[in-house]
Amino acid sequence: MLLSFKKLSEKQFTSTIMIIDDQASSLDILAETLKNIDEKVLIKPFQYASEALKEVKKSSPDLIITDYRMPVMNGIEFTKKLRRIPGCKDIPIMMITIMKDRAILYEALENGVNDFLNKPFDKTEYKSKCKNLLSLAKHQSKLKRRSQSLTKKINASSEEIHIREQETLDRLTKACAYKDCVTGAHLERIGRISYIIALELGLNESNADILRIASPLHDIGKIAIPDEILLKRGKLTEFEFKKMKTHTTIGYDILKDSPSPYLQTGALIALNHHEKYNGTGYPYGISANDIPIEARIVAVADVFDSLTNHRPYKAAWSLDKTINYIKSEKGKHLDPDCVEALLEKTDDITT
Incomplete structure (x- = not known):
């Protein structure tokens, strides 16, 4: 019926x-x-x-x-x-x-x-x-259809493909922000900070720009996390935290197997952005250079922007307090080289 x-x-x-x-x-x-x-x-x-x-x-x-x-x-x-x-x-x-x-x-x-x-x-x-x-569901379906469409249009104008792909990624980024109650401005800033750090580390302009566009997709896997867990104000139970951690592998599954360099990079970031330099992160507990450089860069950018801006659950930290905290996490949570690149370009990032 x-x-x-x-x-x-x-x-x-x-x-x-x-x-x-x-x-x-x-x-x-x-x-x-x-x-x-x-x-x-x-x-x-x-x-x-x-x-x-x-x-x-x-x-x-x-x-x-x-x-x-x-x-x-x-x-x-x-x-x-x-x-x-x-x-x-x-x-x-x-x-x-x-x-x-x-x-x-x-x-x-x-x-x-x-x-x-x-x-x-x-x-x-x-x-x-x-x-x-x-x-x-519609946003996820659009992304998959777009990836298939890009494969068929490999010989089409690269500029046209770039514009349309950028629009899809922008819309998907908005969907991520909507689900996770974060602002689009936060995701855009992560992209910009990641771009600046990447250039300081020696990545070429093209790869740095791919990172800028892909980095806001790092938490896309959270679309599969129930609101009861994702938006819970209190401490998560052991089971709930286990479920929350799956957003890394889910995000990877959503973005992987695409010919798009943006989605390929986004998949790496989604999977690895909660890994820690000392090996105590998740989902796999890898460490140091085993963590893709893209994920190491985004981790630093995310921490910096989250701390220096107001969030519903915390006031914005001062720049000095933020820098001191990031320095304390060098070699533990955060890649030392990425931290040094951030510190070197702090003036550019904050202007």
Whole structure:
């Protein structure tokens, strides 16, 4: 059964939401609540998870909303099967549950659920979460399509490719800022600081510019981290921190295997920007020159800009305090050469 709220042909819809709930009354409410989310959103409701899986194999939705408690196949079992279907690894999944069992929630996260909605649900929260997940899915889909398009246009005008690619990367950077509640200005400054450090270290103009454009994508993997963890104000639990750390490998998976030098560099940075010079970082605990130079540069740029600017959870540090802290991390968290390059160009960076 398909639900739409305008008389449009299926090809005219821009997004598809699949809803799975074995209770017909709940299914109707979930579908009806979304009728005003966008006139070009197609709703596909299913009472049986098995039927939903068959439909996914024919046509992948942009968002899946599934109940947890269902006969034959519960929401987690459905998610496991879905993630094994080719092309379905990145479809956002929101699970609806009345349970507060942390073990169940953790199992759901481990198996690919991206967000949760508790019953009885708040309609405004429900619609907002759906809009956010659809928006993030669209940005990721645009990036993948753009990468494929660039491969086909390898012989086209390099300037035209650069302009269009830059626009896509700029939009993706905005998506990263939206999800992580950071400002676009912060990401732009990281790019500029990274560019200055790179030139001081001897990288050529072309590679420094690639780094400038790619560096704002360092936290792109956070689009897959649930808001309950990403935006939590208190200290993360051990499990939550483990989940948070996966944004490095997720970011790498999103950006890798592209012919674009910007995305190739972005993939390296996303994977390695939390590694530390002394080997105590993550995800792999590599050290010193085993960490790609691009990631070592961005690490210094990120620390400098984060400390010298106001954030919701802290006041801006003075330049002297920031420099003293960065010096104290030389050879521990931060690459000594990158730190020296930053210190040498501090006047350029702060003007």
